[in-house]
Amino acid sequence: MNIEDIKRPENIVYKRPALLTDNVMHYCPGCSHGTVHKLVAEIIDEMGIQEKTVGVCPVGCSVFAYNYIDIDWQEAAHGRAPAVATATKRLYPDKYVFTYQGDGDLASIGTAEIIHACSRGENIVVIFINNGIYGMTGGQMAPTTLIGMKTATTPYGRDPKLNGFPLVIADMVAQLDGTAFITRQSVHTAAAARKAKAAIRKAFEYSSKGVGLSFVEIVSTCNSGWKMSPVDANKWMVEHMFAKYPVGDIKDVLAK
């Protein structure tokens, strides 16, 4: 059987999700953002909620997320995506509202917003991309940067005496009564990406049940900021990031 006989529409087992627009993503080669965008687009498509979904963009690399997924979007000020999502969800309770934030946005300038949105138990989904660095501005230290990790502002490695300790946001918000589903995932392999997709889908389903805030942390890479190739960055993430940020479900109020 030759290749042209196999390349027929009825034989397709995987293709670009219909909800992703044709715009070329501005992300660096191998960036985890693209993979997570794709998962979100697939889930919204599969759930058939394109007309009922409102995303809230952060400030950071993913500020242009509205160019890539064909749904309604709202741009928020730096760190304020959970506040904007709160308003959107309260004004349109039948919509699916999610925020898409990086660690510089959510864990640093937006800490107050995310803690209080979790504490209030808003029925939104928070997708948190944690790559331990400020990617867009040139690789400075973020609150989630690991001890000893070299960045533009910690060239000798993060020193806890000078720079403090990494902030583990998912474990923090799991203590709050307003959160319903907290999980930490990654997208470096096909198996991990499928698990992450199932987790994000569960989060969207929980947000329509009115049980509280769903928080999906994706441990990601920033190969440009870390100054590695995409494949090496994935290996480095598995070896170092997973020790501080282990993947798995942290909280699930509806678990049997």
Add this chain to the structure above:
Amino acid sequence: MAFKGVIEVDTNLCKGCSVCIANCPTDSIQLSRAVNSKGYHYAEMKGDACVGCGACGVVCPDSVITVYRVKIQ
């Protein structure tokens, strides 16, 4: 029952990050010698070992890979 697969890469959008190559269980993807309009060596299929598992498509950050699969006797 065996499967035979083919991948089709949108060579203009591929950024040559190689994540698909690292995730291919049958070692059926390589970077091309040629470059695309942006100067990236794009991914392309090599050999005929592909079984159409779809792992490359799932991990591709730019969603440029379409995977086809047929059953062969």
